[in-house]
Amino acid sequence: MSGEQVYRAPLHRRLRPLYFLSPTLLILLSVTLFPLIYSLYLATHTVILTNPMLSGWSLQDNLREVFLESPEYWESFATTLILVVTVVSIEFVLGLMLAYFFYNNFTGRDFIFPFFLMPMMLTPVVVGTIWRFLFNGEFGLIAGLLKAMGVVNYSILNEPSTALVGIIIADVWQWTPFMLLLMLAGMRALPTSPFEAAQVDGASRFQIFRDIMLPMMKPVIVIAVLIRMIDAFNRTFDTIYIMTNGGPGRVTETLAVMAFRSSFEYFFMHQGAIVALSMLVIIIIMTKVLGRFMAGPRED
Amino acid sequence: MASIDIRNLRKKFGDLEVIPGFSLHAEDREFISLLGPSGCGKSTILRIVAGLEELTSGDVVIAGRNVTALEPKDRDIAMVFQNYALYPHKSVFENLAYGLRIRKRPEDEIRKRVTEVSELLQIQQLLQRRPAQLSGGQQQRVAMGRAIMREPAAFLFDEPLSNLDAKLRNHMRVEIRQLQQRLGITTLYVTHDQVEAMTMSDRIVVLNHGMIEQIGKPLEIYETPASIFVATFIGSPAMNLVRVRTDGNALVFPSGDRLSVERQLQGDVVLGIRPERIKLSASKSENSLPFEIVLVEELGAQKIIHGRIGATEMTVAFPEDVPLPTNGASVSLPGNYLHFFDPESGKRLA
Ligand SMILES: Nc1ncnc2c1ncn2[C@@H]1O[C@H](COP(=O)(O)OP(=O)(O)O)[C@@H](O)[C@H]1O
Ligand SMILES: [Mg+2]
Numbered sequence: 001m002s003g004e005q006v007y008r009a010p011l012h013r014r015l016r017p018l019y020f021l022s023p024t025l026l027i028l029l030s031v032t033l034f035p036l037i038y039s040l041y042l043a044t045h046t047v048i049l050t051n052p053m054l055s056g057w058s059l060q061d062n063l064r065e066v067f068l069e070s071p072e073y074w075e076s077f078a079t080t081l082i083l084v085v086t087v088v089s090i091e092f093v094l095g096l097m098l099a100y101f102f103y104n105n106f107t108g109r110d111f112i113f114p115f116f117l118m119p120m121m122l123t124p125v126v127v128g129t130i131w132r133f134l135f136n137g138e139f140g141l142i143a144g145l146l147k148a149m150g151v152v153n154y155s156i157l158n159e160p161s162t163a164l165v166g167i168i169i170a171d172v173w174q175w176t177p178f179m180l181l182l183m184l185a186g187m188r189a190l191p192t193s194p195f196e197a198a199q200v201d202g203a204s205r206f207q208i209f210r211d212i213m214l215p216m217m218k219p220v221i222v223i224a225v226l227i228r229m230i231d232a233f234n235r236t237f238d239t240i241y242i243m244t245n246g247g248p249g250r251v252t253e254t255l256a257v258m259a260f261r262s263s264f265e266y267f268f269m270h271q272g273a274i275v276a277l278s279m280l281v282i283i284i285i286m287t288k289v290l291g292r293f294m295a296g297p298r299e300d
Numbered sequence: 301m302a303s304i305d306i307r308n309l310r311k312k313f314g315d316l317e318v319i320p321g322f323s324l325h326a327e328d329r330e331f332i333s334l335l336g337p338s339g340c341g342k343s344t345i346l347r348i349v350a351g352l353e354e355l356t357s358g359d360v361v362i363a364g365r366n367v368t369a370l371e372p373k374d375r376d377i378a379m380v381f382q383n384y385a386l387y388p389h390k391s392v393f394e395n396l397a398y399g400l401r402i403r404k405r406p407e408d409e410i411r412k413r414v415t416e417v418s419e420l421l422q423i424q425q426l427l428q429r430r431p432a433q434l435s436g437g438q439q440q441r442v443a444m445g446r447a448i449m450r451e452p453a454a455f456l457f458d459e460p461l462s463n464l465d466a467k468l469r470n471h472m473r474v475e476i477r478q479l480q481q482r483l484g485i486t487t488l489y490v491t492h493d494q495v496e497a498m499t500m501s502d503r504i505v506v507l508n509h510g511m512i513e514q515i516g517k518p519l520e521i522y523e524t525p526a527s528i529f530v531a532t533f534i535g536s537p538a539m540n541l542v543r544v545r546t547d548g549n550a551l552v553f554p555s556g557d558r559l560s561v562e563r564q565l566q567g568d569v570v571l572g573i574r575p576e577r578i579k580l581s582a583s584k585s586e587n588s589l590p591f592e593i594v595l596v597e598e599l600g601a602q603k604i605i606h607g608r609i610g611a612t613e614m615t616v617a618f619p620e621d622v623p624l625p626t627n628g629a630s631v632s633l634p635g636n637y638l639h640f641f642d643p644e645s646g647k648r649l650a
Binding site: 191193194196197198199200201202203204207211212215216218 | 350351352371372373377378379381383385386387388389390398399402403446450
């Protein structure tokens with residue numbers, strides 16, 4: 001095509017796709033962009049629903065309030081960190097082991113596999129409810145088992161020392177299947193001949209798994225862990241809300257729960273917005289860091 | 301003495317019997333090709349010898365040791381795969397070293413051996429690269445290097461050259477053969493390429509549907525193919541085959557042309573003659589047949605001439621430097637190069 005003769009459609013023609021896309025775009029913008037902008041507004045002003053007289057720009061005060069004046073933010077930060085690192089580690093190891101288990105052929109595999117995926121298909125609220133009942137100190141199945149061992153009326157979720165463990169168990173139960181699914185898909189996609197070559201080279205099954213399969217899975221592992229971490233970071237809200245609502249005290253109050261409680265229990269909207277935005281920043285950083293790791297530093 | 305013995309090997313995949321019964325004895329240092337069309341079970345046999353595939357029944361004996369029940373790692377073999385199967389995340393050095401690392405050999409021994417092998421295969425300058433950074437031919441060399449690192453009792457090759465371009469293939473053919481002779485390691489070499497089998501092997505096993513059609517030295521198989529299948533599979537261009545009627549000492553072509561032969565044959569037979577054994581000339585001599593030229597393919601060193609005797613198609617290989625007869629060609633079929641096969645069983649008539 002010569003430079004002079006390039007055909008350009010008139011403006012109204014070029015804008016036409018936008019016109020057809022506008023309903024979708026409007027909806028998307030109203031549920032993503034607007035809340036973001038509004039939360040920026042909330043974070044930079046004093047917005048306390050129980051005291052509507054207070055208002056005006058107060059970013060520095062808000063930041064000081066949340067990050068410096070009380071330890072609550074950092075307590076929740078630590079809780080979130082512990083929760084995310086623990087559940088993702090456990091889910092990764094379990095998911096990987098299960099994936100390897102299902103990678104091999106055995107009779108009945110295709111029959112039992114769907115059962116392992118079921119927890120993932122449940123709504124988090126349902127999962128939270130199930131586990132709250134299971135952990136209930138009076139009639140819960142787990143308390144029943146503890147009773148049989150001589151521990152009476154122990155409610156895991158009501159004790160500050162074990163409440164987070166209960167949350168972790170529920171999360172692992174629900175989200176290990178997701179890891180399993182991603183890991184298994186990754187394993188199945190690998191070529192098998194390097195494993196056979198390693199077999200001939202003299203490697204045991206474990207050595208093949210560790211030295212050949214695992215390194216070949218690296219991209220999948222990174223992506224799976226990344227997705228799960230981001231998800232665990234901001235999505236472990238519903239389950240906790242149902243199971244403990246952040247309690248007892250604040251021991252299970254993650255950042256997500258804190259954001260919610262600040263805004264909708266104490267009606268300190270600006271605090272909730274700052275906590276939520278801090279989570280956004282952390283998630284963006286996590287994505288960047290792991291994204292770079294994904295490109296892969298060279299070994300040797 | 302690292303001989304390989306395969307005894308009464310049978311293999312079924314579910315209900316599908318892929319190898320109905322296969323026995324082979326490879327002498328120490330021998331290079332044996334398993335040759336056959338795709339899907340005939342060559343890879344299956346090789347993988348069973350390697351221990352990568354379970355057998356339905358039979359025995360595999362390597363160097364006098366029955367390895368049938370052993371894992372691949374305990375069989376003291378090395379294998380080169382069609383797609384090379386290098387470890388994608390390891391450097392060439394580590395690809396070569398892995399087998400020794402697993403055996404917990406000392407680092408300096410590993411270094412020394414990698415150096416030796418990489419010099420032998422001229423891949424010294426590639427040691428720090430990863431498989432993805434190598435050309436097909438280089439990957440091929442690394443795969444071979446990995447196979448010779450441990451000085452195994454036997455080499456197993458599964459179509460190692462089929463992913464290379466023609467020029468490189470010819471080159472690697474020679475190299476593999478030289479390497480094998482130098483190292484003196486008993487080798488089973490799977491290929492569907494008859495040229496590879498012919499040029500590299502001490503003996504060729506021709507397979508069809510998992511069954512042995514013929515075992516023999518390359519020239520034996522070329523000169524006395526045991527069946528029509530072998531006759532057409534070995535040699536390029538393929539052997540001419542014509543179903544003819546016998547009449548005393550004469551063969552009667554479908555066209556009615558008669559050719560007298562020394563042998564007494566009965567009923568219908570399949571006559572075979574290789575294109576390069578047919579004599580093409582302008583003059584009609586005794587016992588020659590009229591030949592109508594249809595198409596000439598110039599190959600440089602020779603011409604491949606497609607033509608007809610009556611309605612029977614026939615291919616002739618003709619030396620390049622001799623001018624073609626312009627009109628009224630005829631062919632003579634030298635009696636000592638004629639092959640006869642049973643039209644029903646396809647077997648060679650003794
Ligand atoms: N794992 C398998 N399951 C079922 N059938 C197989 C399997 N592997 C090979 N086959 C079948 O066995 C036959 C021989 O295969 P193969 O040994 O790979 O042939 P070749 O290497 O001679 O091309 C083919 O018909 C193939 O479809
Ligand atoms: Mg094959």
